[in-house]
Amino acid sequence: MSTPLPAAETERADARSQVVNDFSIQVATVNGSGSQTANLVLLRSIFQMGVPVSGKNLFPSNIAGLPTWYTIRANHRGYISRKKEIDFLVAMNPESAKEDVVSLEPGRVVVYDEPLKLNALRNDLVFYPVPFDKIVAEVCSDAKLRRLVKNMIYDGVLSELLSIEIGEMEKALAKQLGKKPKAMALNMGALEAGKKFAAEHLEKRHPYRITRMNKTAGQILVEGNAAAAMGCMFAGVTVVAWYPITPSSSLPETLIGYMRKYRMDRETGKATFAIVQAEDEIAALGMVVGASWAGARAMTSTSGPGISLMSEFAGLAYYAEVPAVVFDIQRVGPSTGLPTRTAQGDLLFVAVNSHGDTRHVMLLPASVQECYEMAMEAFDLAERLQTIVFVMSDLDLGMNTWMARPFPYPEAPLDRGKVLDEAKLREINASWGRYKDIDGDGIPWRTLPGTNMPAFFTRGSGHNEMAVYTERADDYVRNVDRLARKFDTARTIVPAPVVDRDATAKIGLIAFGSSHWAVEEARDQLREESGLRTSYLRLRAYPFTPAVDEFIRQHDRVYVVEQNRDAQMLSLLLMDGEAQFANRLRSVLHYNGLPIDARSVSDDILEQEGLRPARHKDTAPPANQPQDQRTYE
Amino acid sequence: MSDAPVTAKRTNRLGLDVTSYRGSKTTLCAGCGHNAISERIIDAFFEMGVDPKRVLKLSGIGCSSKSPAYFLNPSHGFNSVHGRMPSVATGAVLANRSMQAIGVSGDGDTGAIGIGQFVHLMRRNLPLIYIIEDNGCYGLTKGQFSPTADLGSRAKNGVVNDLPPIDTCALAIELGASFVARSFSGDKKQLLSVLKAAISHRGTSMIDVISPCVTFNDHDGSTKSYSYVKDHDEPLGEISFIPYFEDITVEYEPGSTTAVRMYDGSQLLLRKVAEDYNPSDKVAAIRVLHETARRGEFATGILYIEPDKDDFVESLNLVDTPLAFLPTDRVRPPKAVLDEIMESLR
Numbered sequence: 018m019s020t021p022l023p024a025a026e027t028e029r030a031d032a033r034s035q036v037v038n039d040f041s042i043q044v045a046t047v048n049g050s051g052s053q054t055a056n057l058v059l060l061r062s063i064f065q066m067g068v069p070v071s072g073k074n075l076f077p078s079n080i081a082g083l084p085t086w087y088t089i090r091a092n093h094r095g096y097i098s099r100k101k102e103i104d105f106l107v108a109m110n111p112e113s114a115k116e117d118v119v120s121l122e123p124g125r126v127v128v129y130d131e132p133l134k135l136n137a138l139r140n141d142l143v144f145y146p147v148p149f150d151k152i153v154a155e156v157c158s159d160a161k162l163r164r165l166v167k168n169m170i171y172d173g174v175l176s177e178l179l180s181i182e183i184g185e186m187e188k189a190l191a192k193q194l195g196k197k198p199k200a201m202a203l204n205m206g207a208l209e210a211g212k213k214f215a216a217e218h219l220e221k222r223h224p225y226r227i228t229r230m231n232k233t234a235g236q237i238l239v240e241g242n243a244a245a246a247m248g249c250m251f252a253g254v255t256v257v258a259w260y261p262i263t264p265s266s267s268l269p270e271t272l273i274g275y276m277r278k279y280r281m282d283r284e285t286g287k288a289t290f291a292i293v294q295a296e297d298e299i300a301a302l303g304m305v306v307g308a309s310w311a312g313a314r315a316m317t318s319t320s321g322p323g324i325s326l327m328s329e330f331a332g333l334a335y336y337a338e339v340p341a342v343v344f345d346i347q348r349v350g351p352s353t354g355l356p357t358r359t360a361q362g363d364l365l366f367v368a369v370n371s372h373g374d375t376r377h378v379m380l381l382p383a384s385v386q387e388c389y390e391m392a393m394e395a396f397d398l399a400e401r402l403q404t405i406v407f408v409m410s411d412l413d414l415g416m417n418t419w420m421a422r423p424f425p426y427p428e429a430p431l432d433r434g435k436v437l438d439e440a441k442l443r444e445i446n447a448s449w450g451r452y453k454d455i456d457g458d459g460i461p462w463r464t465l466p467g468t469n470m471p472a473f474f475t476r477g478s479g480h481n482e483m484a485v486y487t488e489r490a491d492d493y494v495r496n497v498d499r500l501a502r503k504f505d506t507a508r509t510i511v512p513a514p515v516v517d518r519d520a521t522a523k524i525g526l527i528a529f530g531s532s533h534w535a536v537e538e539a540r541d542q543l544r545e546e547s548g549l550r551t552s553y554l555r556l557r558a559y560p561f562t563p564a565v566d567e568f569i570r571q572h573d574r575v576y577v578v579e580q581n582r583d584a585q586m587l588s589l590l591l592m593d594g595e596a597q598f599a600n601r602l603r604s605v606l607h608y609n610g611l612p613i614d615a616r617s618v619s620d621d622i623l624e625q626e627g628l629r630p631a632r633h634k635d636t637a638p639p640a641n642q643p644q645d646q647r648t649y650e
Numbered sequence: 651m652s653d654a655p656v657t658a659k660r661t662n663r664l665g666l667d668v669t670s671y672r673g674s675k676t677t678l679c680a681g682c683g684h685n686a687i688s689e690r691i692i693d694a695f696f697e698m699g700v701d702p703k704r705v706l707k708l709s710g711i712g713c714s715s716k717s718p719a720y721f722l723n724p725s726h727g728f729n730s731v732h733g734r735m736p737s738v739a740t741g742a743v744l745a746n747r748s749m750q751a752i753g754v755s756g757d758g759d760t761g762a763i764g765i766g767q768f769v770h771l772m773r774r775n776l777p778l779i780y781i782i783e784d785n786g787c788y789g790l791t792k793g794q795f796s797p798t799a800d801l802g803s804r805a806k807n808g809v810v811n812d813l814p815p816i817d818t819c820a821l822a823i824e825l826g827a828s829f830v831a832r833s834f835s836g837d838k839k840q841l842l843s844v845l846k847a848a849i850s851h852r853g854t855s856m857i858d859v860i861s862p863c864v865t866f867n868d869h870d871g872s873t874k875s876y877s878y879v880k881d882h883d884e885p886l887g888e889i890s891f892i893p894y895f896e897d898i899t900v901e902y903e904p905g906s907t908t909a910v911r912m913y914d915g916s917q918l919l920l921r922k923v924a925e926d927y928n929p930s931d932k933v934a935a936i937r938v939l940h941e942t943a944r945r946g947e948f949a950t951g952i953l954y955i956e957p958d959k960d961d962f963v964e965s966l967n968l969v970d971t972p973l974a975f976l977p978t979d980r981v982r983p984p985k986a987v988l989d990e991i992m993e994s995l996r
Binding site: 235236237238239247250251252253254255256258275279280282285287288289290291293295296297299300301302303304305306307308309310311312313314315329330333423424426427430431464465466467469472473474475476477478486 | 703704706707708718719723724725726727728729730731734736737738739740741742743744745746748749766767769770966967968969970972973974975976978980981982983985987988991992995996
């Protein structure tokens with residue numbers, strides 16, 4: 018290897034020495050072959066052994082037949098972003114196998130389906146051929162089930178080769194299959210057959226091992242979309258309207274499951290919620306706006322193309338001041354883009370979504386816990402500010418499996434915002450007008466239909482403080498200026514950024530959302546490998562709080578790390594920030610559809626700092642980044 | 651006459667007089683059919699004794715959609731987005747099932763930009779009075795044809811419409827609306843009866859009201875002009891509506907009249923003109939629509955009615971309390987639930 022070994026991986030210097038709890042596994046299968054159970058068993062059994070782990074599904078927009086990869090990273094230090102290099106490949110897919118093998122770094126390991134004869138491709142890798150068809154035929158008499166059961170055999174092989182305890186695999190399998198004794202027996206048979214084959218036929222010639230730790234005790238494994246669904250339920254959502262779209266669908270679908278289980282009225286058995294699969298995203302947001310206007314807590318969930326359709330209603334919600342909560346589980350686009358790949362590409366589009374002068378509140382969850390908590394905050398903010406609030410998650414956060422501490426039960430009561438009642442009406446009496454700024458924070462008082470409070474007529478066209486139609490110049494200006502004031506109020510109540518300042522650092526990093534984990538690891542890489550100290554500000558919301566400008570002022574150079582091509586967050590910082598500091602801002606951009614990794618971030622910063630020769634981005638990819646370059650049509 | 655006694659204002663069963671049902675001054679053209687419809691809506695809600703504070707008024711965009719500002723001032727109203735009234739109404743009704751909702755749309759708002767939402771609202775049978783103020787053209791943008799303009803109808807500038815119309819009533823019947831009617835803004839009596847029956851109905855009441863545009867579509871050659879509609883209006887029969895709160899018995903000759911018991915107990919009496927007119931038969935209703943259309947006529951009246959069909963609120967099995975007003979302890983599960991979920995994820 019020509020580049021110096023990263024600090025965290027020095028243990029690998031000698032292939033004979035052990036690399037314990039610090040490597041990546043990639044399982045390459047065919048989409049639709051039922052490998053998800055086997056992959057989750059693998060992930061969960063490592064987790065159950067106390068080793069920090071993360072799992073990422075790199076899948077095509079297809080139901081069956083195209084290549085799909087599942088990458089698992091085990092890391093004793095707790096790094097859970099994607100690892101760029103693959104250490105241990107399980108090659109089950111004839112279509113991608115050759116390219117998968119060719120792209121590995123020397124010394125890495127390949128478990129493969131024997132007939133693929135992959136060992137002929139390279140002589141600098143460790144190869145373990147496994148006759149999957151032969152083994153599966155012995156343990157599964159039903160030919161139709163063999164394709165599925167085959168996957169458990171590689172779990173068995175890995176149990177032996179990587180010292181993953183089979184007892185933990187059994188436990189993990191039981192978690193997946195639940196009370197299905199027949200399926201359990203069949204899969205356990207396959208697991209054991211795989212392990213037995215490896216023990217008898219494969220001589221271990223690789224350094225990777227899992228050994229028991231205690232770093233996951235009490236923790237949970239969950240996807241961001243499920244966490245957000247929980248947040249919505251505990252936020253007391255009552256109306257949900259949605260339209261299917263990857264990678265968002267699992268949020269409402271998980272929510273339906275929770276609500277049917279936990280939100281049926283105890284006495285009557287009736288639903289304390291309405292969930293509607295709408296005819297499109299326009300209708301989905303329309304229903305949310307109608308429901309919120311009538312006083313319900315309402316939400317929808319979508320991805321970029323859905324936001325496009327929602328734009329007109331987003332503008333109405335902003336201008337007519339109707340609360341709404343929208344989850345944007347971002348994916349790669351324009352257009353259909355790469356619908357099953359991750360990105361942070363909707364920031365600019367959402368921040369000013371709709372025509373005319375419009376600004377929207379965006380929340381930026383970085384973890385599954387924040388998906389849960391920000392779901393609740395989003396409803397409070399939407400009702401407090403009487404506006405539409407977007408929760409900007411992404412495919413990586415939403416659909417992949419993440420470790421987390423158990424979520425805390427919400428202590429704060431729901432904030433239902435400024436809703437006029439008898440007492441308040443008496444207090445302000447004649448001075449009430451639907452769009453009148455009585456408190457000086459830009460937020461007016463609203464009334465709900467059916468509460469016997471004064472009615473008003475909501476409209477997207479020009480209106481004065483009394484909600485009466487007007488096209489008067491002064492009325493229009495007064496109203497939109499108040500909306501700008503309201504946005505300034507938002508600035509003071511949205512989640513504040515998390516700042517980790519190193520007083521000696523001249524360099525600052527700004528990141529948000531799912532990039533957080535790669536950035537944390539990249540900071541360690543920069544410090545440990547290059548002696549470069551950095552401060553870090555993690556944005557949690559738009560509009561930005563004053564802490565952001567302050568952070569930029571405190572550093573000579575500030576790198577904004579984001580997962581899009583056009584430096585969208587940096588653009589928002591330039592739009593809203595102090596202009597004299599604009600030249601301090603730099604970009605670290607990652608936008609190939611794969612979850613961002615630490616090495617890409619630290620390498621990019623070192624290059625821009627002149628501490629590492631620049632890569633030639635236009636030439637062939639270096640051997641260590643094959644996953645990022647391949648394409649399949 | 652100066653010495654005439656001051657008569658007490660007529661009040662309804664809630665003790666409200668008609669002014670409680672009026673709206674702001676109309677800004678539509680003088681003589682616009684839509685204003686006549688607003689008047690009938692005022693009359694219907696007044697006579698039925700509906701509390702205007704228990705009503706939601708919704709609309710899309712267009713001349714028609716301005717009109718909710720011109721009736722029921724004490725009601726909350728929402729003039730939403732072009733073609734999207736159905737979704738806003740759906741959300742609002744789900745949030746508060748205890749309200750009576752009335753949505754006003756136009757033929758462009760429903761038949762063109764909003765046809766998708768119209769279709770799905772009818773499918774769901776949302777409890778909503780859905781009125782199309784149908785003049786066959788776009789008024790606010792100055793007279794372009796809408797999808798309900800008849801084939802061969804002539805625009806003010808001489809252009810001839812070369813596409814067949816969408817029959818919103820036939821569509822609504824086909825899609826599952828449980829009360830479908832067509833009326834004419836100039837037929838006060840019929841429209842009032844239809845609206846009162848719609849107020850008594852549970853589920854979607856889809857009422858297409860032909861409402862001539864006096865400014866852009868009231869000339870010779872137009873099939874939506876006053877004179878044309880008047881000459882070609884083909885009422886299916888006489889409609890008598892007897893509200894549940896009025897103790898009236900009507901005698902009628904058996905076989906000549908169909909009596910329908912509404913959800914709220916009111917009675918609808920439909921005296922037949924056509925021999926085989928049966929308002930509970932979808933196929934017959936669609937046949938009548940086709941046959942009259944072929945003759946260049948408008949069949950008006952209650953075309954189809956299914957008083958006991960489950961509406962969307964029923965099919966979602968919602969609690970009786972409006973979702974909007976459920977207290978926290980009914981919408982935020984206890985800590986034990988979170989603990990149980992956390993345990994399942996360990």
